[in-house]
Amino acid sequence: MADITISKVTKSYGKTEVIHGVDLSITHGEFVVILGPSGCGKSTLLRMIAGLEAITGGTIAIGGDVVNDREPRERGCAMVFQNYALYPHFTVAENIGYALKVAGVPKAERQRRIEEVARSVGLETYLDRKPGQLSGGQRQRVAMGRAMIREPKIFLFDEPLSNLDAKLRVQMRLEIRKLHQRLGVTSVFVTHDQVEAMTLADRIVVMNAGMIEQIGTPTEIYERPETLFVAGFIGSPPMNLVEVEIRAPGEAVAANVPLAIPVFPAMAAGTKAILGIRPEQIEIRPGGRHALHADFVEKLGAVQLVHGRFAGVDFIVQCPTSEPVAAGQELRFEINPEMLHLFDPASGARLKRDNLRQHASKAIAA
Amino acid sequence: MIERTPILNFFTHLAMLFGLVLAALPIYIVFVASSHDFQTVNQVPMPLLPGDSLVENYTKVWNKSDFGTKFVNSFIVATGVTIGKIAIAAISAFSIVFFNYRLKMFCFWLIFVTLMLPLEVRIVPTYAVAANALSPVQGFLNAVFNAPATLLGLIGVGNLPQVAIALPEWNLLNSYTGLILPLVATATGTFLYRQFFMTIPAELVEAARMDGAGPLRFFRDVLLPLSKTNMAALATIMFVYAWNQYLWPLLITTRPEMTTATMQLQKLVPGPLFGQPPVWNEAMAGTLIVMLPPLLVVIFMQGYFVRGLIAADK
Numbered sequence: 148m149a150d151i152t153i154s155k156v157t158k159s160y161g162k163t164e165v166i167h168g169v170d171l172s173i174t175h176g177e178f179v180v181i182l183g184p185s186g187c188g189k190s191t192l193l194r195m196i197a198g199l200e201a202i203t204g205g206t207i208a209i210g211g212d213v214v215n216d217r218e219p220r221e222r223g224c225a226m227v228f229q230n231y232a233l234y235p236h237f238t239v240a241e242n243i244g245y246a247l248k249v250a251g252v253p254k255a256e257r258q259r260r261i262e263e264v265a266r267s268v269g270l271e272t273y274l275d276r277k278p279g280q281l282s283g284g285q286r287q288r289v290a291m292g293r294a295m296i297r298e299p300k301i302f303l304f305d306e307p308l309s310n311l312d313a314k315l316r317v318q319m320r321l322e323i324r325k326l327h328q329r330l331g332v333t334s335v336f337v338t339h340d341q342v343e344a345m346t347l348a349d350r351i352v353v354m355n356a357g358m359i360e361q362i363g364t365p366t367e368i369y370e371r372p373e374t375l376f377v378a379g380f381i382g383s384p385p386m387n388l389v390e391v392e393i394r395a396p397g398e399a400v401a402a403n404v405p406l407a408i409p410v411f412p413a414m415a416a417g418t419k420a421i422l423g424i425r426p427e428q429i430e431i432r433p434g435g436r437h438a439l440h441a442d443f444v445e446k447l448g449a450v451q452l453v454h455g456r457f458a459g460v461d462f463i464v465q466c467p468t469s470e471p472v473a474a475g476q477e478l479r480f481e482i483n484p485e486m487l488h489l490f491d492p493a494s495g496a497r498l499k500r501d502n503l504r505q506h507a508s509k510a511i512a513a
Numbered sequence: 514m515i516e517r518t519p520i521l522n523f524f525t526h527l528a529m530l531f532g533l534v535l536a537a538l539p540i541y542i543v544f545v546a547s548s549h550d551f552q553t554v555n556q557v558p559m560p561l562l563p564g565d566s567l568v569e570n571y572t573k574v575w576n577k578s579d580f581g582t583k584f585v586n587s588f589i590v591a592t593g594v595t596i597g598k599i600a601i602a603a604i605s606a607f608s609i610v611f612f613n614y615r616l617k618m619f620c621f622w623l624i625f626v627t628l629m630l631p632l633e634v635r636i637v638p639t640y641a642v643a644a645n646a647l648s649p650v651q652g653f654l655n656a657v658f659n660a661p662a663t664l665l666g667l668i669g670v671g672n673l674p675q676v677a678i679a680l681p682e683w684n685l686l687n688s689y690t691g692l693i694l695p696l697v698a699t700a701t702g703t704f705l706y707r708q709f710f711m712t713i714p715a716e717l718v719e720a721a722r723m724d725g726a727g728p729l730r731f732f733r734d735v736l737l738p739l740s741k742t743n744m745a746a747l748a749t750i751m752f753v754y755a756w757n758q759y760l761w762p763l764l765i766t767t768r769p770e771m772t773t774a775t776m777q778l779q780k781l782v783p784g785p786l787f788g789q790p791p792v793w794n795e796a797m798a799g800t801l802i803v804m805l806p807p808l809l810v811v812i813f814m815q816g817y818f819v820r821g822l823i824a825a826d827k
Contacts, residue, residue: 198722220725230716249725
C-alpha cells in the first residue's frame, strides 16, 4: 500500500517557519493536487515527501512507515520536475534507464524495460536522441518515462506542465490523467494553475502561506469554499466579494444597495459579513433588481466579462456574448440567493447556513 | 558588432595582420637562424632567408643534447601535472559547490589565495619539503608532544625533558614525484571548475538523487562527462604551463637523466664562454624542437579550449 500520512509537518529555514503544521492523508491510488499561489509552500511540502528537503517537525509516513530520515531513493517515490531535469549528455534511453543502471539491473533486462516504457510514453523512435534534440513535450515525456521505469509507489509532480505552451499543456494534462488511470499509482501533483487542479485531481489541497486552507474534491472546493482565500483563489474570473452589513433577518446592505439574503435568515442586525457572488452565477434579466454600470467589456468568445462598480466594489458579471452590452451602458441583473457565499470578515471562515439555523433556533429557545 | 562596412573591415584586417607579424616574425627568425651553418648565422647582418643546413642542425642538436631522454621526462612531468591538476581541481570544486559544511567558504578562499603564492614565491620551503617530505609532519608532531613542556618552561616551572620524534627521511629530489607533486595544486583550475559546477541546475542534482545515485556516482556519471570541454581547456593551459616549467626542475634535479627539455635548452644558449662565440644555429634549432609539443597540443585542443572557456555548451 502506498498511502501517505503527513502529520503536523513544519519546515523552517533558520528562524523563518514556512510550513506551519500541515496535516494531510492521501489514500492509496489517489490523485491529489496541491494548489496555491507562488511561495505558499506547496513545492516545499512535495520536496519533503520526496526527501529532497529535511523535515523540521512532524512526521511523514509512506505506507505506514515514517520516512523522515530516509534517503530519497529509499522512499519509493519518483519525481517529475518543472524543468524536466534530464541529463543533457545521455540519450533518451540512457535518461530513462539511469535509475535501473544505478540499481544494478542487468543490461538485457534494462533494455527491455526501457523499450516498454518508451512505448507507453510514445518515444520508441527517439531512444537514441539527446534531450537537446527534442521538443518541450517530448522532453516532458522522457521525464515521465524516467519516473515510470522504477515502478514507484508514488509519483510526485512539481509543476511539470508550466514550461509547456498552452496547447501542449492541455494534451499532457490528459496524458497524465490517462497514465494515472492505467497505473493507479498514488500521485501528488503541485501546481498554481487551478484548471490543471480541477481537471486532474481526485482531491485538491488548497494551500496559502504555509497552511492548508481546504481539502476537498474539485466540486466541493468550487461550490463550498471554506475560507475567503479559497473563494477568491478558485474560479476564473474570481468571485466578487462585497462587504455587507445585516439590516434585518434576510436583508443586508452594502454601500446603500439593499441585497436580499433569505438563505441566511438568522443573522443579527448590525453584523458585518463578506458576501461572495461568482460572476458566472449572476442572472442577467432586463428590469432586474440590480444595476451595473459597465466600465468595459472583455469578450472571450463564448462569453463576455462585464467589469463595473456595484455596491461600492469592482464587480464582474459574466454573460453570453449574445447579450448586447457595451461600455457605458447599464446592465440589469438578479442575484440568486441560493448561489451566495457568506464569510466572516474577521476569521475569513465560511458562515454555514446550518450553523446559522442552529444558532437561530437556540436564540429563539432562549 | 556585425556591420557591413568595407573600410572598417580593411582596418580590422590590417590590425590583425600587424598582430600576426608581431607574433610570427621572431619565430620566423628563429627558424631562419636554425637553418644556417655556424659561419653564416654569426654574420652581421644575419641573412633573412632560410639556408641549407636545416636537417644537419636538427640532427646534431637532438643527438648532442640527448633530447630523446629529456622529451620523455618532459612528457611524463607535463602529463602528470596536467592529470593531477584536473583531478584535484574537479574534486575540490565538487566539494565546494555541492556539499554544505562548516568552513566551506574558508576552504574556498584558502585555495583561492594560493593564486597569490606561485611556486617562485614559496620555492625555499617547497624545496625543503621536497628534500624531506615528512619533515612538516615531524615538526608538527614534535611541537604537539613538546607543547606541555614548552608551556611549563614559559611560566618557569621545572625543566621537563623535550621529546624528539624522528620520522624516516623521504626524499623527492631527482624523482618524477618530486617534479610533479608540488605543481599539482591549482587555484585557477578549482575556480574554473567551481564556476562550471555552479551552472549545473539544482534540479539535475535532485533528479540524480531521486534516481538513487550517490554523490560519487553523480560526479562520475553526470558532472565529469558534462565538464569535458572544461577539462580540455584546463588540460591545454596546464600542459603548456607544466612543459614550460624551468625553475623547479632546475632546482630539484641534479642527475642528467632526470632533467627536462626546457632545462636542456638553457644549456644550448651559452654565453661566449672561454672566448667562444655562441652556436646560435643549434640553439635556435633546439628552441623550435622544444616549442613543438605545446604548440601541437594547442593546435589540436583549440576548438575545445575556446568552447570550454567561453560558455557551457548544451
